[in-house]
Amino acid sequence: MTGQPAAADLAEVLRVADLNVRLGGRQILRDVSFSMREGEFTGLIGANGAGKTTLLKVILGLQPPTSGTVRVAGQTRARRAGLVGYVPQKIALDPDMPMRARDLVGLGLDGQRLGLPLPSARRRRLVDEMLAAVGAERFADARVGNLSGGEQQRVLIAHALISRPRLLLLDEPLANLDIASEQDVVSLLGKVTSEQGVAVLISAHDMNPLLPFMDRIVYLAGGRAATGTTDEVVRTDVLSDLYGQHVDVIRVHDRILVVAGRGGGTRVPAPSTDGPAGPCEDEPHPDPHLAESTWP
Amino acid sequence: MTHLLHLIVEPGFFANAPVRSALLAGGIVAVVSGIVGSFAVLRGQSYAGHALGDISVAGGSASFLAGVSPLWGFAGVGVLAAGVMDMIGVQRPRGRDLATGIVRGAGLGLGALFLYFATTHTSTTGATITILFGSLFTISSSLIPVIVLFSLPALGIVLVLYRPLLLSSAAAELAAARGTSVRLVGVLCLIAIALTVSLSALTIGAILSTALLIGPAATGLRLTSRPGLAMAWAALIGLAATWLGVLLAYDSFYWGSARHGWPVSFFVVTLILVFYLLSPRPVRRVPD
Numbered sequence: 001m002t003g004q005p006a007a008a009d010l011a012e013v014l015r016v017a018d019l020n021v022r023l024g025g026r027q028i029l030r031d032v033s034f035s036m037r038e039g040e041f042t043g044l045i046g047a048n049g050a051g052k053t054t055l056l057k058v059i060l061g062l063q064p065p066t067s068g069t070v071r072v073a074g075q076t077r078a079r080r081a082g083l084v085g086y087v088p089q090k091i092a093l094d095p096d097m098p099m100r101a102r103d104l105v106g107l108g109l110d111g112q113r114l115g116l117p118l119p120s121a122r123r124r125r126l127v128d129e130m131l132a133a134v135g136a137e138r139f140a141d142a143r144v145g146n147l148s149g150g151e152q153q154r155v156l157i158a159h160a161l162i163s164r165p166r167l168l169l170l171d172e173p174l175a176n177l178d179i180a181s182e183q184d185v186v187s188l189l190g191k192v193t194s195e196q197g198v199a200v201l202i203s204a205h206d207m208n209p210l211l212p213f214m215d216r217i218v219y220l221a222g223g224r225a226a227t228g229t230t231d232e233v234v235r236t237d238v239l240s241d242l243y244g245q246h247v248d249v250i251r252v253h254d255r256i257l258v259v260a261g262r263g264g265g266t267r268v269p270a271p272s273t274d275g276p277a278g279p280c281e282d283e284p285h286p287d288p289h290l291a292e293s294t295w296p
Numbered sequence: 297m298t299h300l301l302h303l304i305v306e307p308g309f310f311a312n313a314p315v316r317s318a319l320l321a322g323g324i325v326a327v328v329s330g331i332v333g334s335f336a337v338l339r340g341q342s343y344a345g346h347a348l349g350d351i352s353v354a355g356g357s358a359s360f361l362a363g364v365s366p367l368w369g370f371a372g373v374g375v376l377a378a379g380v381m382d383m384i385g386v387q388r389p390r391g392r393d394l395a396t397g398i399v400r401g402a403g404l405g406l407g408a409l410f411l412y413f414a415t416t417h418t419s420t421t422g423a424t425i426t427i428l429f430g431s432l433f434t435i436s437s438s439l440i441p442v443i444v445l446f447s448l449p450a451l452g453i454v455l456v457l458y459r460p461l462l463l464s465s466a467a468a469e470l471a472a473a474r475g476t477s478v479r480l481v482g483v484l485c486l487i488a489i490a491l492t493v494s495l496s497a498l499t500i501g502a503i504l505s506t507a508l509l510i511g512p513a514a515t516g517l518r519l520t521s522r523p524g525l526a527m528a529w530a531a532l533i534g535l536a537a538t539w540l541g542v543l544l545a546y547d548s549f550y551w552g553s554a555r556h557g558w559p560v561s562f563f564v565v566t567l568i569l570v571f572y573l574l575s576p577r578p579v580r581r582v583p584d
Contacts, residue, residue: 060473088469097338098517098526099466111463112474114456116524143521144466159470 010037011073013166013199014059019068021054027223028054032068034218034227036199038166041190043210044203046220052203053089055220056169059201060086073166085160085198089171093152095145101155102127102140108159130162133195134188150181154188161192168192170202174209182209189213207234208255234258309546318432318560321443322538325495326508328447330530332454332492333513335485338465340392342510344381344486347396348493349505351377351403355494356427356502357410361417365439366427370497371446374490377403382483430501432542432560443495450491453484461485462523499538500561508534511568515575537567 014036021029028051036042046052057063059070061084069076072083085108093099106127110117117123131140134154139147144155153173160168170189174182190213193200204210207217207230217233219226221242226233233239234256236249243260250257309315336345355373356366377399384395411424426434435443454461460481464471468478489509496505516530541564549557 062472082474084473086470086473088467088473091467091469093466096517097466098521098523099462100521103462103523104466107459107463107466107470111459111471112476113459116455116458141521156470 010039012036013038013040013073014201015069015071016055016059017069017071019055019058019070020066021051021058021063022066023054029058029065029220029225030223032218032220032223032225034216034225036167036201036216038199039193039197040215041193041200041210041213042202042216042218043207043214044201044218044220045205045207045210046203047205050220051223052220053171056086056171056201056203059167059169060084082163083166085163085165085168087153087156087160087168087170087173089203090175091152091156093145093147095143097143097145099144100141101136101144101147101151102131104144104155105130105136105158105162108162126162130158133161133192134158135184148181149177150184153177153181153185157185157188157192161196161198164196165198168198168200170200172203172205174204174206186210186213211254211256230256305543305547309543312546313437314433314435315542315546317435317437317440318542319539320437321435321440322432322499322542322560322564323535324440324443324447325499326512326534326538327531328451328492329496329508330512330516330532330534331527332450332488333509333534334516334527334530335454335461335465336489336509337513337517338462339482339485341486341489342506343393344396345489345493345509346506347381347400347403348374348377348486348490349497349502349509350400351407352490352494352497352505353407353427353502354403354410356497357407357414357424360414360427361410365442367439367442367446367494367498370494370502371491373403374494375487378483378486378490382479382486426501427497428501428503429559430497430499430504430561432499432538433545433557435499443498446491446495450488450495453488457481457484500564504561504565507565507568508538511565511572512537515568515572518575518577533568533571537564537571540567 012035016035017033019029019032020027032055044052044055054063058065059072061070075083106117106123108130109123109126128137128140131137134157136151136154136158139151144152147155157168157170157173173185177185186209189200189202192198193213201218202210207214211230214230216228217230219233219239219242221239222244224242226238226242234249236247239249239258240246246261248259248261250259333345336342352370352374355369355371357369358373359366359369362369381395381399384398411427415424425431460471460476463474464476464478464481471481472478493505493509496508500508512534513527513530515533516526516528519529520526541560544563545557545560548563
């Protein structure tokens with residue numbers, strides 16, 4: 001978005017440099033580099049299997065990279081320092097678990113500590129404030145497992161934010177949400193980004209719900225990344241280069257469609273690459289969901 | 297008034313030394329089982345807890361042959377089995393039942409062998425009944441310090457690891473993201489479960505120990521949405537079932553004319569089932 005202070009004024013929160021990840025003989029990420037500044041809202045966009053979750057796990061420190069570095073606010077072992085908040089993908093909270101929304105948010109404050117939690121007015125106030133900040137007061141005392149998908153996302157975001165991290169990572173938080181909850185969660189994230197100055201990196205297979213809030217984009221395809229503003233990255237030439245085959249970028253009613261094709265806008269099934277090294281080996285359709293549902 | 301009391305409590309109940317030991321030992325074990333069992337239920341390790349009970353038969357019967365308290369054998373074999381289960385892969389959802397089943401099979405095989413030796417070499421069937429179905433009334437007061445000795449680490453593990461355990465039970469990814477070693481926490485919890493099962497194997501028997509571990513915990517989880525309160529309820533329900541069971545077993549001696557008391561374990565596990573069935577289903581919040 002425009003109207004932000006000049007990027008150089010803001011502290012750098014994340015720097016990913018020349019990151020390579022090989023898992024089981026397969027190159028998942030190839031020379032990925034990008035950086036994020038405080039208060040920035042970055043979309044990590046790519047199809048299923050593009051390496052989004054792997055990249056988030058490397059940043060979190062749960063997956064060691066094959067080569068390259070990740071620094072969060074200048075620190076190498078970020079997760080120990082509590083600088084990173086994380087909302088994992090497709091989390092299944094058990095309805096039989098006796099845990100209220102406020103209990104899970106409280107564990108965001110001290111869930112790694114030993115010993116019993118002592119009741120304290122300060123802890124309760126912090127939890128109440130966080131629940132209010134994400135609009136979860138109404139179901140604060142309900143069992144988390146009984147909440148709807150959108151409500152659970154709010155609680156998980158509060159859990160991740162209550163310890164005041166510098167960087168918030170969200171793995172496909174919009175998957176399995178209905179359109180109304182999707183918009184709620186995105187605007188909530190836009191709000192906390194500006195209020196708390198936290199840098200948000202959010203992965204999604206569809207960039208469209210994020211467009212109104214996204215400052216920058218990290219577009220993953222075939223393990224490689226293109227980064228910049230949406231206008232810089234989501235272009236026919238840049239994405240065709242990234243995918244290693246021609247793709248069309250089509251803008252309709254403020255929505256962006258990325259479609260496999262061969263120039264002229266005619267959709268042609270992508271060639272299947274049998275060779276081992278093709279950058280788009282697992283990307284026969286760059287954005288199959290959009291291509292099939294919206295493009296005739 | 298005394299007549300009314302005698303209808304419930306037969307004469308001599310509180311003056312009886314075995315009864316006092318039974319109330320004390322059973323009470324300690326019930327509280328530990330309720331609290332540790334809550335984590336077994338939360339983590340979906342009820343079957344692992346059950347298997348640890350079955351496996352501890354091998355340890356209990358070995359102790360009988362060696363002439364030491366069965367508690368040492370129950371606990372030793374249980375902790376060993378917990379370690380093997382982790383090595384095979386109890387921490388993976390798919391590996392969990394597999395690992396448990398394999399270790400349980402091997403443990404029960406050993407148990408069968410030792411029980412065979414115990415019955416053929418010592419020409420008594422009492423050992424088998426004691427090990428499989430418990431013997432709360434035969435616990436001597438000298439064993440109570442040993443029970444406390446085993447209770448402390450079991451309770452200590454889950455109380456010290458309370459928050460990491462709770463978070464990793466709710467969602468392992470969230471705990472891992474905070475730097476918690478989900479696997480280490482899992483092994484320690486399994487060891488606490490093994491110690492707890494060895495205690496309940498002593499009081500209500502190796503075969504029935506799961507009932508005390510799982511029943512009160514499952515009931516507690518239905519009663520409240522607060523994790524700490526659910527564990528307190530579980531401890532209370534286990535305590536109530538054990539003490540009422542002791543009372544009924546004592547009273548049963550006077551039932552009919554045969555003058556044979558019924559086994560305590562029967563009453564305890566039956567009361568646990570009754571409490572579970574009487575507990576209200578948790579209200580499901582309708583999403584709006």
